[in-house]
Amino acid sequence: MPINYYIFLAVALFCIGVAGVLTRRNAIIIFMCIELMLNAVNLLLVAFSKMHYHALSAGAPNPNAGIDGQLFVFFIMVVAAAEVSVGLAIIVMMYRNTHSVDVNFLNRLKH
């Protein structure tokens, strides 16, 4: 499959995530849109990893060409898991204080 299709698929998913972050008011849905953007980038990294494997092992077979992309995806997943746990704890704390998850109530810092 040409790499262009993967690029456009990942760009479309990322932009849907950006539009979701900008339009929704619910803090948890904003968080889910951030997860969507992370996954779009992960998909593109795996596609690029396979692209480099194909390009670099054309002449001499190179068993580890492009493997770094997949390890980066692994580390992104690790960081995302930690980020989700801390972020959801912050949202639960915010719900306990304001009894809402609307991000519009979080503008008190500016007054």
Added chain:
Amino acid sequence: MGTTQILFWFLSILAILGAILVVTSKNPVHSVLWLIVVFVAISGHYILLNAQFLAIVNLIVYAGAIMVLFLFVFMLMNLNSDTEPQKNRWLKIAGVVTGGALLLVLVAALKEADLKTQVAEMGRGDIGLINNLGMVLFHDYVVPFEISSVLFLSAMVGVVVIGRKTPEERTGAIGDQKYGG
């Protein structure tokens, strides 16, 4: 058009449709379920690219653990569709226009990129198998791997500290029990 192409287009359409429904669903629980559909579609893409370890990890970590965590938080908060006030119509239109403009810019910039001849190899190659990934992970990336365990520990401690009740709340709860019961 072979089976791989048909599967690619099916999974791509499923992923984009699911992503749009995540953003547009009124009920937050439906958003979580559509996000699980997106993650399963992305795992299917990983399997098509022969990245089997990442496909399974994506299913276990994202569709399994993280989405269950989201669902638990929704159930605990007892949110429903009328919790979110539908305030400003223009703000929504501006958000959608901004996302569309970003999409337009990225597509226009990448359309003429010199990538026509590059191909992502599908269904072959063994760099995605757990044997090769594990060898590289524990040879070249062992320090970041260990540091990520420190990150997990700090995240765990942080969650406990953030989620703990303050002393006033705790005494308030005990007082309520005493006087209420």
